[in-house]
């Protein structure tokens with residue numbers, strides 16, 4: 152039985168349950184907001200990733216960007232980021248975006264929110 156409403160904790164993160172793993176299809180994206188942070192979940196080849204849905208260049212929405220392998224391209228000015236780490240890979244972005252840790256707990260995708268904000 153899954154306790155959806157009770158977040159799991161570790162020393163650094165509070166893991167917030169989002170959606171059962173099986174309900175997010177491969178190649179699908181899910182847009183959510185936690186603590187006023189826009190976040191996009193992506194399932195790529197069975198692995199789930201969560202990144203800030205906000206480009207570090209000019210705060211543009213990033214989640215609808217074209218994805219190739221593990222690289223997402225910002226729809227506004229074309230900066231690219233590694234979905235696994237958030238690292239900025241090309242101009243005009245030079246600052247990483249946040250990549251959230253993921254845990255699958257009892258079949259549910261959980262996103263780790265840093266306790267220090």
Ligand code: FES
Pocket residue numbers: 206207208209210211225226227228229230243244
């Ligand atoms: S807002 Fe993303 S590259 Fe400019």
